[in-house]
Amino acid sequence: MPVLCRPAVAVPEYTITREETLELARTLHAGHEQLPLVLRLIGNTGVAKRHLVQPIERTLAHPGFEARNAMYEAQAKARVPAVVAEALYHAGLEARDIDLIVYVSCTGFTMPSLTAWMINTLGFRTDTRQMPIAQLGCAAGGAAINRSHDFCAAYPGANALIVACEFCSLCYQPADLTVGNLLSNGLFGDAVAAAVVRGSGGTGVRLEHNGSHLVPDSEEWIAYKVRETGFHFMLDKRVPGTMEQLAPALVDLAARHGRDAGRQDFYIIHAGGPRILDDLAKHLDVAPDMFRFSRDTLTEYGNIASAVVLDALRRLFDEGGPAAGATGIVAGFGPGITAEISLGSWTGAEPERPSRETVPLGAPRSAPLVSPLPTTATVAR
Template sequence: MPRPVGLISLATAEPRHELLQSDVAAAARGVFLDRFPQFERMAPVFETVGIRRRQAAMPMEWYLEPRGWPERTAAYTEAAVDLFTRAAAAALDEAGLTGADIDVIVTVSSTGIATPSLEARAMGALGFRPDAARVPVFGLGCAGGATGLALAARLAAAQPGCRVLFVTVELCTLSFRMDEPSKADIVATALFGDGAAACVLQAGADGFAQVEASAEHTWPDTLDIMGWRVDPQGLGVIFARAIPPFARQHLRPAMDAMLAGQGLGVEDVDRFVCHPGGVKVIEALEGSLDLGQGALDHERAVLADHGNMSAPTVLYVLDRARRAGLPRRSVATALGPGFTASTVTLAAA
């Protein structure tokens, strides 16, 4: 990174419909029990994933009716624009800026399709300038919070004085499916929530942290671990291989290599800020990185209160970590489809 980039604000936003995990479990039983013979064996996942509640784009009853692409897309567009606008407005307010002060807008979202993209639809409400550069990114999945933050930092560093707004919005619950239930669908129903997060970055600016570096590692022959399937009903989740054992076995060598490129080792990191895919993923991360059981406390708290929101989730964790007081050096990291590990190294201001 040629110039130090200040992370000068961070805000989150979630939908107004709250789902208690106990209610979701009861609804899932009513939907899947007669359609999916293995449901009883899988039902404990609703209790073991570490989630108490989460927020959703639509009320519970909406998900209990068959939905196709048009209805899912309409719900995505309306809810995603609202979340984008609220998260971005809060991040701008914390930074003491307005939409007119932003030069580049980076938007990350992989749970719906909107063309024009979300930042274009929110331009009027947020007062973005007509000459603001728009960078919409699709397909990063759960890694999108870290990868998008890294991309925004690179863009800020490339042009002195440039102010970059990064917003990630994910509406994972819109992928809930009843037409052809699978193990992956049951797990997704137990895990997914919706949310958004936004940051403002500027090279040379003061902030609560400086972006020191970023790195990614994509493992070969891992396309089947995580992703979307696309069919006439909409997006459907792919979990073809178990993520926790893969992370436990393979993350540490990749992390060592990514940090080595920055002249660092795991021992130089005071706090890993991780995307909490689920309790078993958290435990795998703690084991792989030798953090000690229970070290990822903010991750567990975010998971319990919001579920797995895909890309925004790691930024929710970072927000909790900074409010508790960031240590000298932290690394935000997330795993996503590819299969890819993405990291951003931060130095506390």
Template structure:
């Protein structure tokens, strides 16, 4: 039987600029009322989003001017590299390791383009070895925290003793735009924040949890539910309004199938740790998994304090859950472009 993969540490790094939801509402009102017919009818989405504050890559006034690919990319590279480094430094410090101890670096990010990748740009600051394997991953979207954790664990399993560092960085707010607005862009403005998270893992002992199993389920003919559209000014968000009802109707059978392949059932899971895509999504998850209303409390807390940061958000929730004390078995879940459910089953350290 393969040795278990242990999560030695988990750390988060907030974006540098705080935005309250009330400030965002006032700016959005000024910017969008004349540019988007019927904007007033969409204002309630800012109130019902369940968000008090978010952190952003750039100060609020940066978003008040039209921006193209070069400016958005410059901001992404500058801020994302720093957030990558801060999250990685904190995770390595908790694991009592240094950059030179890392054998494999998995970088997950879908909100900007960096070639060389973020990990290459942060190598000198973090002291990574020249022979460290670099694995940048693009395109996972909101599922990136769970799928990245699954991928990193498989790499650790394949190389017993290797120290694997996972870093997830998303700067969703850089997609905010004033031109060519869609309803999805307005919803994104009400929901998105920026953040980063990192964790260290390896075969053996120690840490706060071990990874028991991973699983995915991709539904056919669902490419249009979530993703990016690419246009001359940058990434534009694709959000289907049917995401909450789709999750309510389809998540449960997919989850049952994933757990069955792990010889588990829903009743074997003590706590689901979910990516909080929005308040309606959280409600749909509770309904689909037959959880008591309000069970996903850490999810609501992270959403309120940080917004939807895409991939790192599930790891923010995991961090809150582990600080509160993980139950024996929990399952980290996230929904992302594809449309895909990604899961990681965790056992708490004895």
């Protein structure tokens, strides 16, 4: 069965703390009639720090949708190669071993997809399949895992690469004073993550079953309104309570395959906010500590959209991983309202790895990939 290997995760070098975010909200929106509510919501996110692709002064400016999207493309091309190389190294593969690239992002747009640039630049074969996913938001990390699983099951022995590139700070809208948008200003962070799904071999989560669930008539709960200034994030007040509808989907999928969703050994869950995790723990009747990897991602990086599940999985690897055969659930939640759910178990031994010098990066590691934009990324291990 396909195996989801150790992810690589990189966060940009610029940071903003919760205290700095709250002070900015007080300063920028001093006259807002709902400021006390906004401050309380931001304070309750559980986010202590977030990473940004630009200094906060540049983040707060809005040079226009065109300039923002150009920044997205430049930053993606600067930061994706090293993360991809790290993910390939963890999986013991090289670019030429990859048969499918699933690229997920909801914070910028390019056509052709960045997958074409990656194939042309980073040493992938020209017959590598491309699967860009742009409109599943935070659920896209789970969707990428599930579509990679499906592909590797359909083509035994094939390998898939997942890349999640999210620069949420480039969606900041200074003139949008809706409560949902102001909350997002204190919740979302920037990150790039990548992971390989090996068709055979490898250490990590053996992907055994997957499923999707859509909450009926919830299309407007999480959405973008595309306006002249770009993507405007819309967040309905009903979103924090969605686990009442989504938890049964996890329970049902697990039960169909002879499992108890509340008695798994590990959980890799999208951390949209602390209430999502608290409610899911309650509905599944599991200890809150079982979601510690997701909580740590939320605390240290904020909601990094589709990259959350990969970072939470990275933290499970960093802890040493569970015992062989341990069972678990991976789940991403996002617009729709959509859940993408995987059932798996822990397997494998560390693969033989290619020399780092043989992993194609498209440019020497010591050389800046884009100038004069800042390009240094911290690879989270």
